[in-house]
Amino acid sequence: MISTVVLSAILLVGTLVAAAEDQSALSPDSEVYDFSRILEDAEYELTEEEAQKVLLQNQYADERITEAELVLEEGDSEKSQELLEDYEEHLNEISQVVAEMKENEKDSSEVEEVVAEKSVERNSELQDLLEKEDLPEEAKEGISQAIDNQEKAMENLAEAQEKAREAQEQAEEKQAEAQEQAEEKQAEAQEQAEEKQSGAQEKAEEKQSGAQEKAEEKQSGAQEKAEEKQTGAQEQAEEKQSNAKQEDQQGAQSQANENTDETEERGNADSEGDQRP
Numbered sequence: 001m002i003s004t005v006v007l008s009a010i011l012l013v014g015t016l017v018a019a020a021e022d023q024s025a026l027s028p029d030s031e032v033y034d035f036s037r038i039l040e041d042a043e044y045e046l047t048e049e050e051a052q053k054v055l056l057q058n059q060y061a062d063e064r065i066t067e068a069e070l071v072l073e074e075g076d077s078e079k080s081q082e083l084l085e086d087y088e089e090h091l092n093e094i095s096q097v098v099a100e101m102k103e104n105e106k107d108s109s110e111v112e113e114v115v116a117e118k119s120v121e122r123n124s125e126l127q128d129l130l131e132k133e134d135l136p137e138e139a140k141e142g143i144s145q146a147i148d149n150q151e152k153a154m155e156n157l158a159e160a161q162e163k164a165r166e167a168q169e170q171a172e173e174k175q176a177e178a179q180e181q182a183e184e185k186q187a188e189a190q191e192q193a194e195e196k197q198s199g200a201q202e203k204a205e206e207k208q209s210g211a212q213e214k215a216e217e218k219q220s221g222a223q224e225k226a227e228e229k230q231t232g233a234q235e236q237a238e239e240k241q242s243n244a245k246q247e248d249q250q251g252a253q254s255q256a257n258e259n260t261d262e263t264e265e266r267g268n269a270d271s272e273g274d275q276r277p
Contacts, residue, residue, distance in 0.1 A: 026063075027070050028079055050101050054094055054111040058118050061090040065122050069129060077139040084146045091153045098160065112161055119154045123147060 026036055040060060047053050064087035071079040094115055101108040129135075130143045 026067070028067050028083065029071075029074070050097055050104075050106065051108070051111045053097050054101075054108070055114065057090045057094045057097070058111075058115050061087055061094070061122065062118065064090060065125055069125075072129065072132075072135070072139060077136040077142075080139055081142040084142045087146060088149050091149060095153060095156060098157070102160070102164065109161070109164065112157060112164075116154065116157055116161075119150060119157070123150050123154070126150065 026033055030036075044053065044056050044060075047056060064083050068080045068083040068087065071077075071083065098108050098112060098115075126143055126147045130140060130147065135143075
């Protein structure tokens with residue numbers, strides 16, 4: 001673990017660095033410059049988000065250009081060359097992180113735009129620096145190399161952006177094609193489902209119609225049987241009624257005949273009695 005004394009020293013130096021940076025660009029000749037670079041490295045290592053890493057490297061690249069101008073004004077071309085080499089390392093790191101973002105299919109368009117804008121500004125600064133009078137040949141070579149590398153980085157970035165746009169267009173085309181195919185399949189499935197539903201409905205209607213016809217036939221047959229039974233019962237009733245009437249008539253006729261016979265017998269008996277002396 002870091003002791004309290006060491007931690008306090010880091011915080012103190014960090015405060016001094018921040019104060020110096022607030023006033024103006026921190027000169028490489030400053031007593032806290034080396035420690036500021038250590039803090040810079042620590043900040044970068046602790047940063048996890050790739051887009052933020054790109055923005056940090058972009059910021060560091062700006063600072064190296066400014067620092068290179070400061071030491072050139074002081075006549076230290078060797079230190080300026082070192083800072084320009086550091087500047088190129090920042091550019092390489094930017095390219096590497098952007099490439100990783102693309103490999104991981106992460107959107108790098110926003111940070112690429114920021115880097116592109118800053119690259120134009122830095123290229124202009126380097127051109128102005130190269131045109132300064134009494135510039136040592138060694139410094140000119142270093143600045144020219146930095147300009148070349150900057151232009152290459154800008155070209156690579158432009159190519160990467162173009163590839164990203166092409167990849168995006170291809171992805172959108174594939175997505176549109178896949179969506180179109182999905183819609184066609186969905187429409188086909190819907191049509192098949194409707195056909196199946198229509199067929200099932202037709203079959204159901206046929207079954208219902210057949211069942212209704214059978215029911216009507218059964219009902220008609222039952223009604224006919226009921227009417228036949230009713231007719232038969234009515235005929236039997238009428239027959240019974242006719243037979244009963246006929247029996248009653250025959251009984252009455254028989255009774256009448258009996259009464260007639262009795263009357264005749266009585267008449268005959270009375271005649272015989274009158275004829276006796």
